[in-house]
Structures are given as structure tokens and as C-alpha cells.
Amino acid sequence: MKTAASLIVFFCVLFSGSECFSDAASAVSPAVSRPNIVLVVFDSLRADHLGCYGYHRPTSPAIDSFAASAVRFAFACASSSWTQPSVMSLFTSLPPELHGRTSPSSKHDPDAPALASELSALGYETVAITANPMLHRRYGYSKGFRHYDDYSVFMDVGSASDKAARKSAMDPVVTRLASAKIKNRDSSKPLFMLVFYMDPHWDYLPRPPYDADFGAAGYPAPSILSLSGKPAAAALSDRVVRAYDAEIRGSDDAFASLLEVIDSSLGSNRTAVVLCADHGESFWEHRNFTAHGNDLYDEELHVPLIIRPPAGVPFVPGSVVSGQAALVDVAPTLVAIAGGTPPASWAGRSLLASFVSGTADPVPVILDTSASGRHRRGVRDGNWKLIADSPFDSPSEVYNLASDPDETNNLFADGAPLPSGAASLVPFLKPGGAEIRASAKENMP
Numbered sequence: 001m002k003t004a005a006s007l008i009v010f011f012c013v014l015f016s017g018s019e020c021f022s023d024a025a026s027a028v029s030p031a032v033s034r035p036n037i038v039l040v041v042f043d044s045l046r047a048d049h050l051g052c053y054g055y056h057r058p059t060s061p062a063i064d065s066f067a068a069s070a071v072r073f074a075f076a077c078a079s080s081s082w083t084q085p086s087v088m089s090l091f092t093s094l095p096p097e098l099h100g101r102t103s104p105s106s107k108h109d110p111d112a113p114a115l116a117s118e119l120s121a122l123g124y125e126t127v128a129i130t131a132n133p134m135l136h137r138r139y140g141y142s143k144g145f146r147h148y149d150d151y152s153v154f155m156d157v158g159s160a161s162d163k164a165a166r167k168s169a170m171d172p173v174v175t176r177l178a179s180a181k182i183k184n185r186d187s188s189k190p191l192f193m194l195v196f197y198m199d200p201h202w203d204y205l206p207r208p209p210y211d212a213d214f215g216a217a218g219y220p221a222p223s224i225l226s227l228s229g230k231p232a233a234a235a236l237s238d239r240v241v242r243a244y245d246a247e248i249r250g251s252d253d254a255f256a257s258l259l260e261v262i263d264s265s266l267g268s269n270r271t272a273v274v275l276c277a278d279h280g281e282s283f284w285e286h287r288n289f290t291a292h293g294n295d296l297y298d299e300e301l302h303v304p305l306i307i308r309p310p311a312g313v314p315f316v317p318g319s320v321v322s323g324q325a326a327l328v329d330v331a332p333t334l335v336a337i338a339g340g341t342p343p344a345s346w347a348g349r350s351l352l353a354s355f356v357s358g359t360a361d362p363v364p365v366i367l368d369t370s371a372s373g374r375h376r377r378g379v380r381d382g383n384w385k386l387i388a389d390s391p392f393d394s395p396s397e398v399y400n401l402a403s404d405p406d407e408t409n410n411l412f413a414d415g416a417p418l419p420s421g422a423a424s425l426v427p428f429l430k431p432g433g434a435e436i437r438a439s440a441k442e443n444m445p
């Protein structure tokens with residue numbers, strides 16, 4: 001398998017004349033010549049509720065426009081269906097079993113190389129603004145960040161009159177704090193910034209004026225607990241989805257404002273911008289309402305992934321990469337863009353080659369969630385999804401994603417042989433399977 005670094009060098013030769021952030025270049029260039037990197041994460045944002053992913057409501061004009069200038073991955077897979085394990089996988093390029101942050105009380109691996117620490121070692125100023133209390137530094141997410149701001153958002157909105165007002169205030173505050181950090185950065189260093197928005201996470205309480213979008217104004221805004229476990233009375237599910245979509249519309253405007261500051265202050269040609277989500281959201285597709293975290297179906301795992309590389313990294317603006325990418329691929333991709341070499345222990349691979357080829361080989365992604373107290377493990381490649389329950393020696397659900405993308409026809413039957421493509425994924429489900437997958441990286445396409 002070609003390494004990311006060798007591919008970049010290859011591209012430098014191919015595109016000689018353009019600036020390239022390669023290993024070779026970084027060996028002779030000061031850190032300041034490296035591109036800025038801004039990683040924007042929206043909590044609970046389903047890919048298929050964005051216009052550029054084919055959604056029928058105009059939820060995302062700014063994100064759609066951004067995608068037209070960038071590379072969009074048709075299918076990017078989160079490692080888990082809720083924040084803590086998924087974001088730690090995003091940061092460490094490891095499946096949850098290996099990084100260990102599977103709940104607030106679990107033990108994570110403090111020695112696992114993290115994206116921010118790798119970029120810091122390359123000379124980056126590392127800054128994070130986050131609006132999700134599950135990403136508090138006590139859980140290990142601040143590794144490598146010189147400035148990890150997990151409190152200012154809450155200080156700022158704390159005086160708002162009620163829960164709805166506090167939640168509504170969060171995205172604008174995140175944008176304001178991130179913009180200030182960008183404008184007041186240490187310009188002697190390249191900047192790596194994580195911007196983590198809380199919306200469109202439940203409760204679905206779009207702030208004005210978005211609360212009037214898509215008919216969401218008629219939504220009575222009950223607490224999420226009043227929906228939990230309830231079946232989809234059609235009218236209620238429709239109103240909930242409209243309110244969720246209205247929150248996305250507000251998030252889209254927040255992204256538009258942030259991108260304007262990124263481009264005017266950092267320079268679009270000098271800055272890699274990545275937009276993704278930590279997981280998706282379920283709306284009665286497989287069971288009564290649970291929002292996210294309880295299952296491993298695609299509505300909770302299919303996240304947007306849109307990358308606008310800096311000048312010098314070859315890509316086709318507006319292109320769509322087919323195949324299966326994953327959030328564990330983001331860290332190696334960004335380290336490669338920075339001109340570094342991703343740690344060998346990382347399970348993900350750089351996606352740089354797919355910027356030009358238009359395809360990402362669907363290597364298996366290990367899935368894991370235990371947010372509801374029911375531990376479920378899974379594995380997904382481009383063709384099959386297997387889900388297992390303890391003790392994980394056999395799948396309890398098997399889906400052929402090509403013929404059954406909605407995962408409604410469980411092919412598992414006790415005692416019956418699995419189709420060969422599915423059977424080859426069974427070892428990844430078992431304890432230690434994540435390690436097998438990580439160590440097999442070099443042998444995968």
C-alpha cells in the first residue's frame with residue numbers, strides 16, 4: 001500500500017509548479033509554511049438532511065456552496081452513534097475499543113497519539129472551542145491543544161432565561177469565540193482549530209428566526225424525555241423532523257459566518273477546512289424514538305464529510321468521492337495535509353489519494369456503542385453491516401447494504417451460513433477484533 005507521504009510526493013511531482021505541503025517540503029520549510037487547518041464538527045448532523053447529500057428541504061445553502069468548492073465524501077462512517085466514543089475516534093484515529101473512551105466513567109488511553117498533539121509537534125498553534133459538556137477536558141479530549149476552551153460557551157449563555165434560550169444562544173457564541181481566536185491568533189505559527197457546534201443536537205429548539213422555517217413553528221417543543229421510547233405518531237414525527245431541520249438551517253448560517261472569517265483572516269488558499277459531524281440521528285427508522293447512541297444503524301452513523309484542501313493539494317472542486325470513508329480517516333488526512341507522517345498506530349488512512357481518484361476503498365470500520373447500557377458492536381464495509389450483542393462471538397444482525405440500504409432485512413438466521421462477504425467480517429466483532437482491524441491496515445486497499 002502506498003503511504004500518504006509517498007502519494008503527496010507523487011502529487012508534487014505531478015503538479016510541479018504549485019506549492020505542496022509534502023514531507024520533502026516540510027523538511028526545508030519553517031512550520032509557518034504549513035497550511036492552517038480548521039475542523040468544524042456539528043453534533044448529531046445527519047448527512048442525508050443536507051442539500052448537497054440530496055435532502056428535499058433547503059436546510060444547507062452555505063454547506064452546499066462550500067461542498068461545491070471542496071471534496072465531498074458520499075459515505076463517511078462514524079465509529080459510534082454518540083459523542084464521546086465517536087469524537088475520541090475522530091481525534092485518535094482508533095476504534096472505541098482501543099482508545100477506551102466509551103462512557104464518562106470508562107478509562108481512556110492517555111498515551112494514544114491525538115490529532116492535536118501530532119499537529120502541535122509539527123509547529124501548530126492548537127485551539128479548540130467546544131459547546132458539548134461531554135467533551136470536557138477531564139475526559140481526555142484536550143490532549144495536544146494549547147488552548148482548549150470547554151467553558152466559555154457555557155459561561156456566556158449561563159444567564160439566558162431558560163434551557164431553550166441557553167441552547168439557542170450556543171451556536172452564535174461558538175462562532176463568535178472561534179472568530180475572535182482566528183483574528184487574534186499567533187500568526188507566527190500555522191493554526192489548527194477545532195470548532196465544535198452543539199446543534200442540531202436535541203432538544204430540537206431552533207432559535208429565531210429559524211424556528212419559523214419548514215413549518216417548525218407549530219412544534220410544541222416538548223422535552224426529549226417526553227419523546228423517548230415513543231412510537232412515531234405520524235404528525236408528531238413530522239413536526240420533530242421539521243424542528244431538527246430548522247436547527248440545521250441555523251447551523252448552516254453559523255457555518256457561513258465562520259467560513260467568512262476563516263477565508264478573510266486565514267486565507268482560503270492557505271487553509272484546509274473540514275466539515276463533519278460526530279454522528280447522525282434516528283427518527284423512528286428502526287424502533288421507537290431514541291435520538292442517538294442506542295443503535296448502530298446508518299441513520300446514526302452516516303455523517304457528512306466535506307474537505308476543502310489548501311492550495312498545493314490536488315483535488316477536484318465540487319467532486320464527490322464514492323466508496324466508504326470514515327471519521328478515523330480524518331486525522332491521518334489532516335496530518336498528511338500538514339506535511340507530517342500519520343502515526344503507525346492509527347487505524348485510519350489518509351484520504352488524499354481519493355481527492356483525485358474520486359473513490360475511497362471501503363475498508364471495514366469498527367462500530368461500538370453502549371450509551372443506553374446495552375453494549376453493541378458492529379462492523380461496516382461498503383457492502384455489509386454486521387451488528388452483535390454480548391458476548392460478540394456471532395452477529396445478531398446482518399445487512400446487505402447494496403440491496404438493503406435501509407437495513408430492514410436482517411439476513412442472520414441461527415445455524416445458517418453467512419454469505420461469504422459477511423462471514424469475513426465476523427472476526428472484527430469479537431473482543432480484540434478492533435486490534436485485528438487496526439494492525440491489518442497496511443494489507444487493506
Ligand SMILES: [Zn+2]
Nearest residue numbers: 043044083278
Ligand atoms: Zn454528539
